[in-house]
Amino acid sequence: MIYLDYQATTPLAPEALKAMLPWLEQGHANPHSPHRAGRQARAAVEVARDQVAALLPTGGRVVFTSGATEALNWAIKGVSGGIVTTAIEHAAVLDTARATGRPLTVLPVDGEGLVTPESMAEGTALVAAMLVNNEIGTIQPIAALAGHAHRVGAWMLCDAVQGYGRIAIPDGVDLVALSAHKIHGPKGIGALWIRDGITLPPLLHGGDQEGGRSGTLSPALCAGFGAAARLMATHAEADRVHVERLWTLAVERLGPDWTVNGSTTRRYHGNLNVRREGLDVARLMSDCRDIAFSAGSACASGSGRTSHVLTALGLNGAQAKSSIRLGFGRYTTEAELLQALDQLVTAAKVQRP
Structure with a gap:
């Protein structure tokens, strides 16, 4: 299997x-217990917290959650006024905002998936936007959006799930969701970064283990998250160069029959969303079943719904x-990417020469 679905999850x-194994095999103590084993587990959690925080703005704290969906729900449900967001946000933002x-x-986006920052209405309490879009990779002007938010006294929530460790997070944000x-890193853990001075009402009630968030933390998941964050820092330049090389190879290999959806420049290049006229995607997936790729967001796969992100760009x-x-x-690897692209191109041409 050639894996080309990094936006859904990474290896x-x-x-x-x-980093996780010692806490899965032997370090089974509750990190909130006062005995020595508990304190050792707690120390591992705090090391991980520092590792995650190292790629975030200063002047805030990292609160571990079960994932980005919980983090986004907590931030959005924690405000009491109006909410501003964009048409291409993840369902965890759009659905939660509607549910409040x-x-x-x-806010609409243009044909490249970019929002134009504009003045916010009085009464706006929260502006929520992705740093990097999960379907088309567009990099939004978060700093400008934050500036407009702050002028009306609103908080800026940045969904940095796809951009954390890859694209710098502006200092002007107030809340940041991570996965x-x-x-x-491992599944089942995320975080919400909260700027100092901001207090959110609890989303989950109980032991208040995280100072506003209740639930026993897993030292293993925390350690895995921390190690992954540390690698994002130390591998940042090598990862960037590698991804740019893969992007260039992919665009060249696909050729003129394929059109890139979204911006090609204001974009994280590890995300390549393309279309081909008349393509039957379900058939392509069946014909290329040894390649893992996506028809859109993994969270909406199987729903049969047309991508709200692509229609927001103006696609029919x-x-x-x-x-x-x-x-x-x-x-x-370059070799497996080119092998997969050749299979996809060949299968698409069989459908529609």
């Missing part, structure tokens, strides 16, 4: 697995449904 880094019943403004399994239903997403990164 677990061997170093992250190694509070005034909601959804370990999108940076070669047929264009959106003839699109695929290829995601690659640190552990993708």
Whole structure:
């Protein structure tokens, strides 16, 4: 199997697995217990917290959660006024914002998937936007959005799930949602970074183990998250160069019959969303079943719905449904990427020469 679905999840880094194993095999103490074993587990959690925080702005704290969905829900449900977001956000933002019943403004994007920052209405309490879009890789002007938010006294929530460790997070943000399994860490853990001075009402009630968030932490998951974050820092330049090389190879190999969806420049190049006229994506997946790729967000796969991200760009239903997403990164080799692309191109040409 050739794995080209990095936006859905990334392969677990061997170093992250190694960091987790002691806490899975022997370090079974509750990190919130006062005895020595508990304190040792707690120390591992705090080391991981520092490792995750190292790639975030200063002047805030990292609170571990079960994942980015919990982090986003906590941030969005924790405000009491109007919410502003964009038309291409993840369902964890859009659905949660709608569920609050509070005034909601959804900003449109242009044909490249970019939002134009604009003045916010009085009464806006939160502006929420992705740093890097999960379907098309567009990099949003988060700093400019934060500036508009702060002028009306609103907080800026950055969904940095796809961009953390890859794209710098502006200092002007107030809340940042993260997910370990999108940076070669384990599934089941994420984080919410909260700027100093901000207090959110609890989403989960109980033991208040994280100072606003209740639930027993897993030292193993925390350690894996921390190790993955550390690798994102130490491998940043090598990862960037590798991804740029893969992007160039992929665009050249696909050729003029394929059109890139979204911006080609204001974009994280480990995300390649392309379309081909008349392509039957379901058939392509069946014909190329030894390649893991996506027709859109993994969270919406199987729903039969047209991608709201692609339609927000102005694509019609047929264009959106003839699109695929290829995601690659640190552990993708040039050889396997080219092999997969040749298979995809050949299979697509059989459908429609």
